[in-house]
Amino acid sequence: xxxxxxxxxxxxxxxxxxxxxxxxxxxxxxxxxxxxxxxxxxxxxxxxxxxxxxxxxxxxxxxxxxxxxxxxxxxxxxxxxxxxxxxxxxxxxxxxxxxxxxxxxxxxxxxxxxxxxxxxxxxxxxxxxxxxxxxxxxxxxxxxxxxxxx
Amino acid sequence: xxxxxxxxxxxxxxxxxxxxxxxxxxxxxxxxxxxxxxxxxxxxxxxxxxxxxxxxxxxxxxxxxxxxxxxxxxxxxxxxxxxxxxxxxxxxxxxxxxxxxxxxxxxxxxxxxxxxxxxxxxxxxxxxxxxxxxxxxxxxxxxxxxxxxxxxxxxxxxxxxxxxxxxxxxxxxxxxxxxxxxxxxxxxxxxxxxxxxxxxxxxxxxxxxxxxxxxxxxxxxxxxxxxxxxxxxxxxxxxxxxxxxxxxxxxxxxxxxxxxxxxxxxxxxxxxxxxxxxxxxxxxxxxxxxxxxxxxxxxxxxxxxxxxxxxxxxxxxxxxxxxxxxxxxxxxxxxxxxxxxxxxxxxxxxxxxxxxxxxxxxxxxxxxxxxxxxxxxxxxxxxxxxxxxxxxxxxxxxxxxxxxxxxxxxxxxxxxxx
Numbered sequence: 368x369x370x371x372x373x374x375x376x377x378x379x380x381x382x383x384x385x386x387x388x389x390x391x392x393x394x395x396x397x398x399x400x401x402x403x404x405x406x407x408x409x410x411x412x413x414x415x416x417x418x419x420x421x422x423x424x425x426x427x428x429x430x431x432x433x434x435x436x437x438x439x440x441x442x443x444x445x446x447x448x449x450x451x452x453x454x455x456x457x458x459x460x461x462x463x464x465x466x467x468x469x470x471x472x473x474x475x476x477x478x479x480x481x482x483x484x485x486x487x488x489x490x491x492x493x494x495x496x497x498x499x500x501x502x503x504x505x506x507x508x509x510x511x512x513x514x515x516x517x
Numbered sequence: 518x519x520x521x522x523x524x525x526x527x528x529x530x531x532x533x534x535x536x537x538x539x540x541x542x543x544x545x546x547x548x549x550x551x552x553x554x555x556x557x558x559x560x561x562x563x564x565x566x567x568x569x570x571x572x573x574x575x576x577x578x579x580x581x582x583x584x585x586x587x588x589x590x591x592x593x594x595x596x597x598x599x600x601x602x603x604x605x606x607x608x609x610x611x612x613x614x615x616x617x618x619x620x621x622x623x624x625x626x627x628x629x630x631x632x633x634x635x636x637x638x639x640x641x642x643x644x645x646x647x648x649x650x651x652x653x654x655x656x657x658x659x660x661x662x663x664x665x666x667x668x669x670x671x672x673x674x675x676x677x678x679x680x681x682x683x684x685x686x687x688x689x690x691x692x693x694x695x696x697x698x699x700x701x702x703x704x705x706x707x708x709x710x711x712x713x714x715x716x717x718x719x720x721x722x723x724x725x726x727x728x729x730x731x732x733x734x735x736x737x738x739x740x741x742x743x744x745x746x747x748x749x750x751x752x753x754x755x756x757x758x759x760x761x762x763x764x765x766x767x768x769x770x771x772x773x774x775x776x777x778x779x780x781x782x783x784x785x786x787x788x789x790x791x792x793x794x795x796x797x798x799x800x801x802x803x804x805x806x807x808x809x810x811x812x813x814x815x816x817x818x819x820x821x822x823x824x825x826x827x828x829x830x831x832x833x834x835x836x837x838x839x840x841x842x843x844x845x846x847x848x849x850x851x852x853x854x855x856x857x858x859x860x861x862x863x864x865x866x867x868x869x870x871x872x873x874x875x876x877x878x879x880x881x882x883x884x885x886x887x888x889x890x891x892x893x894x895x896x897x898x899x900x901x902x903x904x905x906x907x908x909x910x911x912x913x914x915x916x917x918x919x920x921x922x923x924x925x926x927x928x929x930x931x932x933x934x935x
Contacts, residue, residue, distance in 0.1 A: 368878065369933070377934075399874050399890055400904035422904060424872035425934065491874065 368485060369425070372478035377425040382435035386418040390506035394498040396490050401427040405498040407506050412443040417499060424491050426482055431495035433476045438499065443507070449473065450496055457492050459483050519917035521838055523830040525823065527916045533559040533819075534914055545884030548919045553702050553730060553863040553910035554888050555752045558816075562755055565815035569808045577807055578781060578798075592807050595814030596797070602817045603747065604738040605764055612763040612770075612797040613805050617729040618652035620748035620763035621696070623800060624725050625656035626776040628694055629664055635693070635723070635773060639665025642691040644722070646671040646679055646708075647900055648701045651893040653727045657696065666693070673900050677704040677853035684716050692722040699742075700730040700861040703894040703908065704853030705836075707731075707861055714743050723769070729753060730861055732762075733912070734832055736825040739764050751809065756816035760809035763800070770796035777802040820913075828913045832862040835911045839864055839920045846927050852897075852906050863910035865892070868927060871934045873905040879930045880907075885923055 385391075388406025395402045401423030408416035417435050421428060438446045452472045456463055461484035463469075465477040482492045531537050534557045539547045549557060569591065575584035577592045593608075600608040614620045628637045637643065643657050643666050661668040669687050672680045679697075688695055695717045700707050710726065717724045725746040728737055733754035739747050746769075751760035765773075775782055775793055779802030784792040793799045820828065837857035843849055848869035854860045868876055877889035888908045891898045898905060909923055 368882075369875075374934070399872075400898070401872075402904075422872075424874040426874075485878070488874070488878070 368481040368488075370478035370481065372475050373425060373429045376429035376432035376436075376475070380428060380432040380435075382416075382418060382439065383420070383432065384418060385420050386416055388416065388418060388502075388506070390502045392498050392502045392505065394494055394501065396423070396427070396494050398487070399424065399491065401491055401494055403427070403431060403495050403498050405431070405495060405502055407499065407502040409443075409503075409506055412507075414438050414441055414443070414446055419495065419498075421495070423494070424488075426479075426488050427491040427494045430476075430479065430492045433474075433479075434495045434499060437474060437476060443503070446503075449476075450500060453479075453496060454493065456480055457483050457489050460486075519838070519921070521834040521917060523834040524917075525827060525831040525913055527914055530823070531914050533561065535560060535563075537914060541884050542882055548883075548885040548922045550909040550911065550915070550919060550923060551886045551888045552733075552912040552915070553753070553892075553908065555758070556733060556755050556912050557914070558757065558812075559755055559819050561819050562757065562812050562815045566757060566808050566812045569811045574808075576804055588807060591811045591814075592805065595810040595817075598814040598817045599762055602737070602821065603732070603762075603764055604740050606740060607767055609795070609797055610764055610767050610770065612765065612800045613810050614761040614763055615759055615806060616752070616761040617727060617748045617750040618656075618761075620746075620750075620761050621653050621725070621727060622656045623763055623776055624694075624696070624746050624748070624765075625660045627773040628723075629660050630774045630776070631772075632774075634721075635769075637664050637666045637693045640691065641693040642667045642669055642689065644669050644671070644688055644692050644695040644697075646697045647673050647896050648677075648679065648704055648706065648894065649696075649698055649896075650702055650727065650729070651895070653696055653698060654896070667691075671697075673704075673897070676855065677701075677706050678859075679706070679708055679713075681709070681712060684712070688713075688716045688720055688722060690720050692717070692720055694723045694725060696725040696727070698727040698730070700728075700734070700863075701853070701894070701897075702730050702863060703865050703892040703897050703906065705861045705863045705865070706854055707859040709859075710742055710744070718743075730863065733820075734825075734861060735829040745769055751813040751816065754813075754816055755819055756813035757809045759806045760813045762813075765796070767796070770799070775799050775802070779803045781805070823913065831913055832911055832915075833857055835915055835917065835920065836860060836862045836864070838917055839909065839911070839923075842920055842924050843927075846924060846931075848931065849927065852901055852903065862912070862915075863908055865906035865908045867903055867906055868930065871930060873907040875934060876907045876927070876930050879933055880923070880926045883922070883926045883929065885926045887923070 403421035405419040575588040732749035752758040782802040873889035
């Protein structure tokens, strides 16, 4: 379960720390107390930054780091595809062996495939991804509302 | 192998527990250190459960056929065993529930519906402690919300003990009930019962003791405790799940109203009203957990044959050894008393910044089962400013070698995440 990639991201997280954003969310995993505060920054539909602070297990912290790596700079539609693929992998209960196509989409995130075998830990891996989804809805929902009133 | 004074013959005892021979994760020997969550079951208990279903199964207290009578005798025989085990003055003071949570909720509901002088209402106060299991917090929060009674609690000292410095302000003339844990499931602390009971008696408050982590590990004498109610569960003391106990003083059980209504708890029923059976049946509505009670009886026989004082001595020796060895692990901090004095065999700790879930997962890969999380005692984690702990807890079959395996495992965890 603890792939070298995961431990690397845990020990040396990418993009950690809170920076300016369009929306901020705070998500917790009540079963183990993992927490994340996450902000997203958009330029139109392009993600210009995902910043975060959190505490929790290596899986939840490494996953946030991988999320930052994968999604910053992407267009929303592409980011959604990556998020959905990661969700599918994490909900696979260990039954999906990532193939080349999946690896191309998920890059480092395929290292979490082993985590999907541990139901208690899947939520840890998904915490930051759910937070990102929520923050995005708030940021773009808000932006759309602003456009309408303008 | 490490020899400590006071240890039981674990080699013989472990032969009674088939599961302890199991291997996990490709042939690793199971090191089961999650006994505060639930204990393993000896062959004697498993056999009693099987035998009950194979030979005696019937519903109790009804029917005149042989099986019904034998099943009733076994069920009521289990009540006798519990009564003797806790030195209850009367077998009628032993109520079977499904677990300790139900026992605690039962008392909260008895008091919520009671008449004077027991009634809990907006002019009265309820006292608990900050080290309670959620099962001894939430029922009182519910009662407080429903009646308007004020909920108060004892705080904790930095070394994991109850802060009783303000006992006279916490327990007052307004206090109706003081409910506290005898041995903490997260800190391991053994609480000073006498001091709290004496103050409660001064003001005429009832006392409920949660003995879930005590009954499995030490002699339990409800008369010596001088409490009004004592709650515990069967599955932590070698019994099956689904069976708990509430002991209550007879005159209270006579006065207090029932909570659950149904079959078995009545005397006569008309469409307008009913009268109730005497305790304990008044509090046992519906078909009870019969096989489970029989299994608990077998567990009590098993533990009594070994001797609760000997089990206590065994666990004390293990705890002393474990505390000493754990404190030598770099970055390890015990959450709770750091000596074996007035301390049970559940030891919570943090390991540097490594999250308990990671600690538990890496230990699991080595075959070592510990509990991680807030142990249904989240206020304790908040009090000490930690998200969670790793907890190792021992029982009569635990060995110094298993503690050595834990310490080696923790070393591995540190290297892994270091």
